[in-house]
Amino acid sequence: MNVIEMDSLTKFYGPRRGVEDINLSIKGGQVFGFLGPNGSGKSTTMRVLLDFHRPTAGSARMLGLDCQKDSLQIRKRTGYLSGDLSLYDKLNGLELLTWLGNLRGGVPEDRIRSLSDELTLDLDRKIGDLSRGNRQKVGLVQAFMHEPELLILDEPTTGLDPLIQHKFQKMVRDVADSGRTVFLSSHIIDEIDRTCDKVAIIREGFLVAVETIKSLRARSVRTVRIKFDEVVSPAQFHDLDEVHDVRELGTELNIKTTGDIDSIVKLAAQHHVVDLVSEQADLEEIFLSYYAGGSGTTDFDDTEPGTGEGGDDKTPRSARDTGRIDSDSTTKSGSDDDTNRAGASGGGANGGGADGEGAA
Numbered sequence: 001m002n003v004i005e006m007d008s009l010t011k012f013y014g015p016r017r018g019v020e021d022i023n024l025s026i027k028g029g030q031v032f033g034f035l036g037p038n039g040s041g042k043s044t045t046m047r048v049l050l051d052f053h054r055p056t057a058g059s060a061r062m063l064g065l066d067c068q069k070d071s072l073q074i075r076k077r078t079g080y081l082s083g084d085l086s087l088y089d090k091l092n093g094l095e096l097l098t099w100l101g102n103l104r105g106g107v108p109e110d111r112i113r114s115l116s117d118e119l120t121l122d123l124d125r126k127i128g129d130l131s132r133g134n135r136q137k138v139g140l141v142q143a144f145m146h147e148p149e150l151l152i153l154d155e156p157t158t159g160l161d162p163l164i165q166h167k168f169q170k171m172v173r174d175v176a177d178s179g180r181t182v183f184l185s186s187h188i189i190d191e192i193d194r195t196c197d198k199v200a201i202i203r204e205g206f207l208v209a210v211e212t213i214k215s216l217r218a219r220s221v222r223t224v225r226i227k228f229d230e231v232v233s234p235a236q237f238h239d240l241d242e243v244h245d246v247r248e249l250g251t252e253l254n255i256k257t258t259g260d261i262d263s264i265v266k267l268a269a270q271h272h273v274v275d276l277v278s279e280q281a282d283l284e285e286i287f288l289s290y291y292a293g294g295s296g297t298t299d300f301d302d303t304e305p306g307t308g309e310g311g312d313d314k315t316p317r318s319a320r321d322t323g324r325i326d327s328d329s330t331t332k333s334g335s336d337d338d339t340n341r342a343g344a345s346g347g348g349a350n351g352g353g354a355d356g357e358g359a360a
Contacts, residue, residue, distance in 0.1 A: 033196035083154035089128030
């Protein structure tokens with residue numbers, strides 16, 4: 001079952017593109033990452049899904065419901081953490097979380113305290129006295145505490161120290177293991193790598209690709225370093241289909257390759273091998289190639305690049321050739337208007353901060 005479906009979803013803020021022609025389906029029971037640099041369209045997409053912002057064109061559904069017509073029902077079943085969290089400074093942690101829980105019909109205090117203990121959050125301190133990282137912990141507790149079917153988390157580890165980040169990753173995996181779904185945005189590649197089953201890459205408001213982490217690694221370029229006891233000609237390795245480049249450094253060959261290295265190892269075994277090191281493919285290099293306008297080792301049509309945040313492309317494209325993405329595939333390129341705050345609805349079923357965006 002698809003928990004989230006976006007059909008040609010488009011949001012413009014006047015002349016400025018937020019996102020355009022997003023076609024994406026996300027199945028349940030997984031952690032799905034939404035990766036892109038700041039200003040790429042991640043927050044805009046999430047706010048439109050939760051009906052804080054209305055789309056310029058296209059439509060979206062979550063949990064089988066229309067994101068506009070059924071937004072209240074969706075928020076009751078969803079946990080949301082805003083990337084621009086605002087909370088009531090004069091309440092302490094327990095008071096705020098209890099109040100937010102009561103808006104949902106009540107959350108047991110034991111549940112609130114259990115999550116808070118896991119994140120080492122002091123519930124007796126006033127929100128206004130908390131550090132940025134501890135305020136973020138409050139936001140995480142309110143998103144998780146009612147055990148929602150779907151978690152939408154916008155830059156969830158902002159301000160958290162490495163130990164708490166590790167605990168958060170376990171919390172997220174536990175949600176997916178229970179059959180529920182997490183949709184989280186990040187610009188931190190390591191976070192996506194450690195946490196997510198699949199990732200969508202967005203740049204300047206356009207979707208660039210949707211891949212599993214495993215498939216990204218399989219198609220990425222890695223380096224194999226082989227040291228022989230004598231000089232070996234690189235020409236024989238050049239002839240292998242998966243080899244892109246071979247550099248000779250005395251008795252050592254540095255080989256750039258994609259896929260598995262079975263044929264390289266077998267060919268090397270015809271000589272006396274002193275040492276062999278296969279360097280893990282670096283996801284950061286792959287993602288950066290998307291951000292820069294490339295596509296890693298995946299081809300995609302980028303003949304209509306976005307103008308980026310503040311650009312002058314005023315006319316949204318109609319959905320014509322992107323198609324729906326619900327498996328490993330690619331599409332066009334992605335902007336995010338982080339200056340637009342979520343609607344005056346009190347941030348959804350949870351209420352949230354004074355600006356109405358703290359929780360849903």
